[in-house]
Amino acid sequence: MNTYVLIGAGMGTEAVLTQQARQAIQRADIVLSTGRLADGLTSVRADVQTLAFSQLAQRAQDSTGTVAILLSGDTGFYSAAKSLTQKLCGSGTVEILPGISSIQLFCARFHTAYDDAVLLSLHGRSGALLAPVSYNRKVIMLTGGENKAHVLCQRLADAGLTHITVSVAENLGAETERLVSGTPEQLARETFGDLCVMMTQNDRPTDSSRALRDSDFVRGEVPMTKQEVRWLAASLLSVKPDEIVYDIGAGTGSVTMELARHAVRGMVYAVECKPEAVELLHRNRTHTGCYNTYIVQAMAPDGLEQLPIPDCAFIGGSRGNMAEIVCALKRKNPHVRVLITAIALESLHEAIEALERNGFAVEISCVNVSRAKKVARYHMMTAQNPVYLIGGNL
Secondary structure, three states: OEEEEEEEOEOOOHHHOOHHHHHHHHHOOEEEEOHHHHHOOOOOOOOOEEOOHHHHHHHHHHOOOEEEEEEOEOOOOOOOHHHHHHHHOOOEEEEEEOOOOHHHHHHHHOOOOOOOOEEEEOOOOOOOOHHHHHHOOEEEEEEEOOEOHHHHHHHHHHHOOOOOEEEEEEOOOOOOOEEEEEOHHHHHOOOOOOOEEEEEEOOOOOOOOOOOOHHHOOOOOOOOOOHHHHHHHHHHHOOOOOOEEEEEOOOOOHHHHHHHHHOOOOEEEEEEOOHHHHHHHHHHHHHHOOOOEEEEEOOOOOOOOOOOOOOEEEEOOOOOOHHHHHHHHHHHOOOOEEEEEEOOHHHHHHHHHHHHHOOOOEEEEEEOOEEEEEEOOEEEEEEOOOEEEEEEOO
16 A cells, blocks of 8 residues: 655745655655645755646555655645545555644744634635634734735725734745735735735724624614614524624614624625615724624615525515515525514514415514613613514524
């Protein structure tokens, strides 16, 4: 049986190659790599065979003896070592040699640590950026593909995250290495290649564990879901950290921002048709620091087709389109979880009918909340309107 040695080759330059990796490369019967890594290590081994990444596993299995495969960075951090191990372990023994990751070198260059950072890879991946930056002091990420560093900086600037500092390292370890720091707006005007590491530092991260109270919001003439109802609604929807969530009929954004604090690695899409409410949504996104929200001015179900597939949806207002909205949600995701609030009995009936007609398993609760109001030396309870919570597939 063959012996496969998966080698973390760092940045693909001799200067950051470990001694263990160097010896393994020199001892191997055959060394395989993609072109970029092989080009930087010719002084260590001149006969490295280069091929497309998709061909590495099959070429290794067709070889005999000890086969070394060069992998960029460290084998334990967003590395192809995981998938290659699964493919090769059935045809031989697999040994993994760690290397210096780009994150390690980045932190050394910028005199910082990564033990207090959230680590991400957006290199060739779809992934949420705004959520981790909103709720964490330090985020370090690999960039590239469609998510180049300047594109990500523009995304941060567009969302209103103007108070943070961004640092980017391009071509780490190479002669063309470049280190840049600035605001998102400043770095959005730069042009970066694929091989970049980027760090955001937010000195005012939002505390996602704290429930939002009514007093936390900028208020206008737009109706707002009261705090006790939205706390319960967010819990009933069971929003997972990385989910895509809709808030339809978002109003002031009180539910939007509560949901955003649950989706700490995901995204909330607030759909609202009233211009005055849309303005409040933008103000409350900044006011509460919940930047992982995307605001869509439309009357649902218009505007939903362009959005990513939802995992769950809250409907706080339908403008008479409840049946059409529920049908559109079901069409986008047959397993979507839906929660609807209603005050009027007619709205309750409309919600039940829309959910049942689309095959949802329906459950209904009625919440009656009273708040204390001080009168002289007494605390008197004042009742709020009862609110129905109608859930589908919860």
